[in-house]
Amino acid sequence: MRDGKKVLFSGMQATGNLTLGNYLGALKNWVSLSDEYECFYSVVDEHSITVRQDPSVLRQRARKLFALYIAAGLDPEKNCIYYQSHVSCHAELAWILNCFTYMGELQRMTQFKDKSSKHADNINAGLFTYPVLMAADILLYQTDVVPVGKDQLQHLELTRDIAQRFNAIYGDVFTIPEPYLGKAGAKIMSLQDPSKKMSKSDENENASIYLMDDPDTIMRKFKRAVTDSEASVRYREEQPGIRNLIDIYSACTGKTPEEIEKEFDGKGYGEFKPAVGEAVVSILKPLQDRCADLEKNKDYIDQAIKNNAEKAEYFAQKTLRKVQKKVGFPEKIR
Ligand code: TYM
Numbered sequence: 001m002r003d004g005k006k007v008l009f010s011g012m013q014a015t016g017n018l019t020l021g022n023y024l025g026a027l028k029n030w031v032s033l034s035d036e037y038e039c040f041y042s043v044v045d046e047h048s049i050t051v052r053q054d055p056s057v058l059r060q061r062a063r064k065l066f067a068l069y070i071a072a073g074l075d076p077e078k079n080c081i082y083y084q085s086h087v088s089c090h091a092e093l094a095w096i097l098n099c100f101t102y103m104g105e106l107q108r109m110t111q112f113k114d115k116s117s118k119h120a121d122n123i124n125a126g127l128f129t130y131p132v133l134m135a136a137d138i139l140l141y142q143t144d145v146v147p148v149g150k151d152q153l154q155h156l157e158l159t160r161d162i163a164q165r166f167n168a169i170y171g172d173v174f175t176i177p178e179p180y181l182g183k184a185g186a187k188i189m190s191l192q193d194p195s196k197k198m199s200k201s202d203e204n205e206n207a208s209i210y211l212m213d214d215p216d217t218i219m220r221k222f223k224r225a226v227t228d229s230e231a232s233v234r235y236r237e238e239q240p241g242i243r244n245l246i247d248i249y250s251a252c253t254g255k256t257p258e259e260i261e262k263e264f265d266g267k268g269y270g271e272f273k274p275a276v277g278e279a280v281v282s283i284l285k286p287l288q289d290r291c292a293d294l295e296k297n298k299d300y301i302d303q304a305i306k307n308n309a310e311k312a313e314y315f316a317q318k319t320l321r322k323v324q325k326k327v328g329f330p331e332k333i334r
Pocket of ligand 1: 009023
C-alpha cells in the first residue's frame with residue numbers, strides 16, 4: 001500500500017516481435033488498472049539476455065517497447081515505466097533470493113524446460129534462475145498485484161513461495177503478491193495450432209499477429225487461421241481454433257462469448273474471421289500510429305526514462321536495504 005493505493009508491478013521482455021498475446025494478455029489490462037493502483041511497469045532487459053541477443057537490436061527493441069507502453073495509454077508521469085537494467089537492486093535482490101530458492105523448484109518450471117529444449121546449445125545458469133530475478137522484480141516494490149498472462153502463473157506461484165519462506169524466517173519483509181488475469185485474453189493461442197500459445201518465438205509467421213503487422217497482413221492471417229469442420233461460431237472445448245478467435249474478438253470488443261455466439265448465429269467462418277481481423281486492426285492501427293509519433297519525440301522519452309529510473313530506484317532501495325539488514329550484511333558507513 002502506498003499513498004492509499006495498492007502497488008502493481010509487471011514487466012515485458014523486449015525480445016522478438018511482440019504479439020497480440022502480449023497485448024491482450026498483459027498490456028491492455030495494465031492500462032485498465034493503472035488509475036486504481038500505484039504502478040511499476042518495467043522493460044525487463046536483464047531477462048532478455050538469458051537467450052543470445054544482438055546488442056544493438058536489443059537496445060532498439062527495448063526503446064520501442066518503452067514507447068509502446070506509453071502509446072498503449074500508460075502516462076509516464078503517473079506510472080513508473082523504466083528499464084530493469086537501470087535499477088541495480090533487481091540483480092542484487094535476485095542474488096539474495098537465489099539463496100532461498102531450491103534447485104528442485106526451478107527444475108519444475110515449464111518455461112525453463114521449454115526454453116532449454118529450444119536453446120539446447122545455451123542452457124545457461126541465467127535461464128535456470130530466471131524466475132528468481134522475476135521474483136526480485138516483484139518483491140522489490142512490495143507489490144500487491146501482478147497482471148500477467150496465464151503462462152506466467154507458475155513463476156508467480158514460485159514468487160509467493162519464496163516470499164513466504166523469507167518472511168517465515170525474518171518477519172514480515174515482503175508483501176505477498178496476487179496474480180491478476182484479465183477476463184478475456186489471458187491465453188491467446190497460435191492461429192495455426194490452437195494447442196500452443198501465441199508466441200514471439202514461433203517460426204511460422206502466420207501463427208502470430210505481431211503488434212506492428214499492417215492491416216492487410218492481419219486480415220490475411222485471420223483468414224488463414226486454423227478452425228475446424230463444424231463451421232459454426234460456438235465457444236466449446238471441441239473447437240479450440242474458433243474458441244481462440246472468440247477469445248480474441250471478446251478481448252478486443254468487450255463482448256462476452258455468449259453475445260458473440262448470438263451475433264454470429266447462423267453465420268459461417270467466412271463472416272466471422274474477417275470480423276475478428278477488423279476488431280484487431282481497429283485496436284492495433286491507432287496503437288501503431290501513436291507509437292510512431294512518440295518515437296519521434298526523443299526528448300520526451302529520454303526524460304521519462306531518466307525520471308522513472310530514479311523513482312523506481314528510490315522504492316527498490318528501501319526494500320533492498322531492509323533485506324540486506326535482515327540477512328546480516330553490515331550497514332554502509334555514510
Ligand atoms: P513475456 O515478455 O514473455 O510476456 C509479457 C506478458 O505477455 C503475456 N503473454 C500472453 N498472454 C496471453 N496470451 C499469450 N499468448 C501470451 N504471450 C505472452 C505474458 O503472460 C506476460 O504477462 N517473465 C515475464 C516477464 C517478467 C515479468 C516480471 C512479468 C519479468 N519480470 C515480473 C511480471 C512480473 C515474461 O517473459 O513475459
